[in-house]
Amino acid sequence: MLREIYMDNAATSFPKAPGVSDAMKRYLDAVGANIGRGSYGRCTDAGMTVLNVRESLAKAFGCADARRVIFTGGNTAALNMAIFGSLHPGDTVLISAMEHNAVLRPLTALGCRLIRIPSDPDGQIRPDLLDCDWDSVRLCVCTHASNVSGTILDLAALSELLQRHDVPLIVDAAQSAGHLSLDMEQRHIAALCMPAHKGLRGPQGLGMLLMSEAFADALRPTVFGGTGSQSHSDRMPPFLPDRFEAGTLNLPGIYGLSAALEHYDPAAARKHELTLIRQFTEALAGAEHIRIPGPRDPMRRVGVFSVDFLRLDNAEVSYVLEQQYGILTRCGLHCAPEAHKTLGTYPHGTVRFSFSPATTEDEVWQTTDAILALAKMERLNL
Ligand code: PLP
Secondary structure, X not given: OOOOEEOEOOOOOOOOOOXXXXXXXXXXXXXXXXXXXXXXXXXXXXXXXXXXXXXXXXXXXXXXXXXXXXXXXOHHHHHHHHHHHHOOOOOEEEEOOOOOHHHHHHHHHOOOEEEEOOEOOOOOEOHHHOXXXXXXXXXXXXXXXXXXXXXXXXXXXXXXXXXXXXXXXXXXXOOOEXXXXXXXXXXXXXXXXXXXXXXXXXXXXXXXXXXXXXXXXXXXXXXXXXXXXXXXXXXXXXXXXXXXXXXOOOHHHHHHHHHHHOOOOHHXXXXXXXXXXXXXXXXXXXXXXXXXXXXXXXXXXXXXXXXXXXXXXHHHHHHHHHHHHOEEOEEEOOXXXXXXXXXXXXXXXXXXXXXXXXXXXXXXXXXXXXXHHHHOOOOOOO
């Protein structure tokens, strides 16, 4: 049996951080109570865990008030909440050329007018080249790091420009949370959306929306229901986080995330990731018959690489990588067709390799050796 090498951490990280499954099991087997709906001891255990996770996330991402950390069913749900709750049909919205369908589809469904921020061929935004009627721009939504090319988008330059024009910024941190440090206040981010299950190494089915005070005050709830508070009223409570947290939260997920956050160390994660990025880039530098879009400079990317095998079918390469080398990848468009158009890999897509803090140098060597061996082939032995 081949030893498996998991290279699909951009889809969801594996393995999870130590203690995640134990914490989830403890909740399911020994706590099991809801929060805000009962007054017995186990409700307090759950309530305190949820509060502690809220506070840890607020501290980690520079959100001044933990009540502005909202738990959702995932990153996509957090993005939908921020988009549908702050925009109206026909609103003009700035986006990058690297957005995921989790951003593009809600904006399109809402009938927004989209203006793309100019970008370079690596997908890096060029806010300096943006020419638009600022009076009509309602909001900007931008990913922090591309899930296709790994490009880290220049949020500093973007946020500086947006501030000058008083345009709020929503950031999709799907590929950066846990990998890169990010401080909402420092970058003047109005809303920050992230999943628990990627770089934070928590469980699936849980996401977070962190908001500035002004954004939270203006946001309309889009999910309505019981909160365990102000039950006499047929309206959502005006206070946070209840206003945006209708229904029972994913408590096993929050317990799992609580254990994952004990290992939250973006500086150490980045140091390790940079070692792997350099290794991967250097091993494949100058290789023939493949193209790797995205920045060459390790400092300008995260550990997500798209490889385009120029003489082969990328889907078949992904299959052979699993069958013959035990390397697990993802092929196709990675839910980001516009990013592929920007990078010149549309419509055929790429084979994506993505790292986590658990990825080892040895695994990266084996992966680059396999890529080099396949790139030399004119036809695959399927
Ligand atoms: N945005 C980006 C950049 C992503 O990579 C992903 C997931 O791959 C999402 C949004 C959606 O996240 P989720 O599937 O966790 O809701």
